[in-house]
Amino acid sequence: MTVPAVLDVPTEAPMTPAAERILDAAGTLFYTHGIRAVGVDSIAEAAGTTKKTIYDRFGSKDGLIVAYLHRRSLRWRSLVLDFIRPLPVGRAQALAVFDATDEWMASWVRGCGFINAYAELGGTDHPGVEIIVEEKAWVRDLFAHTCTAAGYPEPEFLAGQLTLLHEGSIVARTAGAQDDASRVAKLTAQILLDVPVGEPS
Template sequence: MTADPASRPARERLLAAAAELFYGAGIAATGVDAVLRRAGVSPATMYAHFAGKDALVAAYLEQRHAGWRQTWDDVLAEQTDPAERLLSVFDAVDRYRSRQGNGRGCGFLAAAIELPATHPGQRWLEADSRLLLDRLRTLAVEAGATDPDDVADTLLLLYDGALNRLARTATTPDLPADDPLDHARRLAAEWVTQTLRAPSGS
């Protein structure tokens, strides 16, 4: 039986409220009072767990990064074909979106627009970028790519484009109805197949 949300620990409720509101409405547009109301906690309770809004934002991004990384780990554990493992980033986003909701695009890309360079949440934006680049490059090496850096950069370009298009679709109803992630994955699959088949030095 699922526990009553009100019986969950205060820190858990605060993070759940922050995740919903920061992602749904934006970090700058969401005040601490809105998070407190959604979580059902007092200011004193929040400050017992977080030093302020900046610390809460950083904790939200840390939790989001952990959830995203675990989802990608799970998808990779199910795949053995080298080319499919390269494309796993799109499958992982699709799974993450189905579990967590990702209709407004990437939470990290959205946060990157809002947070100043000195914000403590920048640590997790950097961790997300590093995870994407490092893992895609590693998968490209495992797949036998002759230029793994180019493969990682190209797949990341398609990935970022799909998530940005997803965010635009949420606010622009007359855009084409096809799923940007599906479209990006198809393009990536075609490109990966051609790239892995190309003779070395071509």
């Protein structure tokens, strides 16, 4: 049976040990201090390598930013799919996205790395923007897939509602200091799924 594209996550491409150290260091620094604030010198020092090695492996700082966002995307998607795969297709899987988010965000106290990156890169032609936009679209597509599988009459509209709940819970958890945001969002999602509200005519 063909696996829907939204459920298929590519494996991470193998890298040299030096490239791994660089990407690990860059990821920590970008997330903690911001993409624009972190220079290649700081990344090289944290990774125990040289600027030349960074440019040899990633081409430029922009290339490193793209690699950081791409790897973050793959790891986030893998976590979500690990949560939903054992569950019955449909409603239970949609709700499990909120459980996955709760676990993911417990390790990332500065909020969503994609939202943070978009705050710095949005409105530019930086190649990282496309990864961020695709990541948010993937969440909505995943909800649409689960709602379609569950047989809801307007799965795309319902997916949009669930996506707003999901993204809002991430912001509320960090900027709003609401530690139970994912749990509250899941409870609200249950109400939506039990009594779905159709798109206004």
